[in-house]
Amino acid sequence: MKAVTWQGKRDMRVEEVPDPVISEPTDAIIKVTSTGLCGSDLHLYEVLSPFMTPGDIVGHEPMGVVEEVGAGVTDLKVGDRVVVPFNVSCGSCWMCDQQLYSQCETTQNHEFRTGASFFGYSKLYGQVPGGQAELLRVPFADFLPIKVPQGPPDERFLYLSDVLPTAWQAVEYAAVPKDGTLLVVGLGPIGDMSARIALHQGLRVLGVDLVPERLARAQSRGVEVIDVNAVEDVGDAVRDRTGGRGADSVIDAVGLEAHGSSSAKAAQTLVGLLPDKIAEPMMEKAGVDRLAALNSSIDAVRRGGTLSIVGVYGGMADPIPMLTLFDKQIQIRQGQANVKKWTDDLMPLVTDDSDPLGVEQFATHRVPLEEAPRAYQQFQSKDDGVFKVVFKP
Ligand SMILES: NC(=O)c1ccc[n+]([C@@H]2O[C@H](COP(=O)([O-])OP(=O)(O)OC[C@H]3O[C@@H](n4cnc5c(N)ncnc54)[C@H](O)[C@@H]3O)[C@@H](O)[C@H]2O)c1
Ligand SMILES: [Zn+2]
Numbered sequence: 351m352k353a354v355t356w357q358g359k360r361d362m363r364v365e366e367v368p369d370p371v372i373s374e375p376t377d378a379i380i381k382v383t384s385t386g387l388c389g390s391d392l393h394l395y396e397v398l399s400p401f402m403t404p405g406d407i408v409g410h411e412p413m414g415v416v417e418e419v420g421a422g423v424t425d426l427k428v429g430d431r432v433v434v435p436f437n438v439s440c441g442s443c444w445m446c447d448q449q450l451y452s453q454c455e456t457t458q459n460h461e462f463r464t465g466a467s468f469f470g471y472s473k474l475y476g477q478v479p480g481g482q483a484e485l486l487r488v489p490f491a492d493f494l495p496i497k498v499p500q501g502p503p504d505e506r507f508l509y510l511s512d513v514l515p516t517a518w519q520a521v522e523y524a525a526v527p528k529d530g531t532l533l534v535v536g537l538g539p540i541g542d543m544s545a546r547i548a549l550h551q552g553l554r555v556l557g558v559d560l561v562p563e564r565l566a567r568a569q570s571r572g573v574e575v576i577d578v579n580a581v582e583d584v585g586d587a588v589r590d591r592t593g594g595r596g597a598d599s600v601i602d603a604v605g606l607e608a609h610g611s612s613s614a615k616a617a618q619t620l621v622g623l624l625p626d627k628i629a630e631p632m633m634e635k636a637g638v639d640r641l642a643a644l645n646s647s648i649d650a651v652r653r654g655g656t657l658s659i660v661g662v663y664g665g666m667a668d669p670i671p672m673l674t675l676f677d678k679q680i681q682i683r684q685g686q687a688n689v690k691k692w693t694d695d696l697m698p699l700v701t702d703d704s705d706p707l708g709v710e711q712f713a714t715h716r717v718p719l720e721e722a723p724r725a726y727q728q729f730q731s732k733d734d735g736v737f738k739v740v741f742k743p
């Protein structure tokens with residue numbers, strides 16, 4: 351089959367690789383019909399390179415049709431239409447019982463002290479072959495895949511794999527008070543969808559980014575936007591719009607590669623240039639994040655407010671403003687999305703004919719798998735209005 355493989359820093363290639371096979375009786379094989387490209391994939395593209403191995407199959411936002419099931423699979427049938435969550439979670443351990451699916455104890459990665467495995471997401475998360483491929487092996491087939499109805503286009507359901515539950519959890523964790531104001535920092539797919547969900551819930555939403563098309567896109571749906579490059583200070587701009595106090599809740603939807611953190615960027619680049627044997631422990635023990643977005647978020651939230659961090663951070667040596675966090679009495683909630691926890695909240699919205707979250711038109715680019723190398727490059731540089739890419743294998 352064809353698959354998108356990581357071959358080196360900023361070097362994704364579509365290669366012919368062996369088809370996946372059923373290796374546990376509880377596995378299924380899915381023929382992938384649509385599969386998303388995510389901001390999280392961009393971390394693998396560059397910063398997390400030390401944890402990648404040439405040939406790794408990437409991608410964690412797939413959906414498709416069941417092609418084969420193992421002997422132990424009872425509920426899932428060949429021909430079922432499914433979305434595959436990015437968490438590889440078993441559905442029966444203690445963490446899964448708490449619906450903390452991104453912490454699944456059956457697939458946790460003790461070597462790196464990380465939580466549940468993810469599809470296509472480096473050694474840190476289990477080195478599980480990913481979903482930007484023609485076929486995908488899905489473990490725990492009676493629990494993990496989300497069955498969806500036949501009929502509507504893929505993109506009605508595709509984002510149940512990551513974007514929708516991640517954005518939903520970000521808004522939940524933000525705990526915006528009734529009639530309160532939510533600030534979303536970063537208007538990529540995750541921030542944009544978080545803003546849509548919050549608007550749908552009737553909240554006032556402010557949004558910050560620096561890419562003109564992304565600001566315009568959010569504004570057209572009712573977000574009050576702030577262009578990082580047009581204001582002297584993001585925190586002041588937010589306070590000006592919120593009676594001087596700041597936003598009740600803030601979602602940081604940017605993460606470790608924030609624009610505007612030059613010394614940390616230099617450190618990340620340096621680690622990326624070292625041989626893997628040295629780079630991997632460097633990233634693990636001394637890695638730093640680019641904290642511009644997190645610092646804006648901490649500054650812009652009001653005293654006693656809530657900070658919901660959905661952008662991925664990974665550095666172990668970050669200088670974060672502990673004094674301010676503590677003094678402002680900020681509550682922080684964060685983590686990888688517990689994808690399946692939110693399916694029941696989201697399913698009515700994606701099956702609603704009026705498409706309240708605009709999922710059908712959410713992607714800007716639908717391309718064959720072969721175009722992955724260019725799509726990664728454009729998504730990283732944010733050129734040509736590339737916002738969300740869906741591959742059609
Ligand atoms: N927690 C989870 O489960 C989960 C799931 C999916 C994605 N993510 C993470 O969410 C983040 C966003 O993902 P995405 O797909 O939207 O990616 P993206 O890279 O397209 O979006 C990031 C946006 O932030 C903007 N930005 C950069 N620096 C900024 C700054 N200093 N201030 C304001 N805006 C800034 C960029 O212009 C871009 O629009 C990534 O870190 C991704 O890894 C987390
Ligand atoms: Zn994703």
Ligand SMILES: [Zn+2]
Pocket residue numbers: 439440441442443444445446453454455456457
């Ligand atoms: Zn589990």
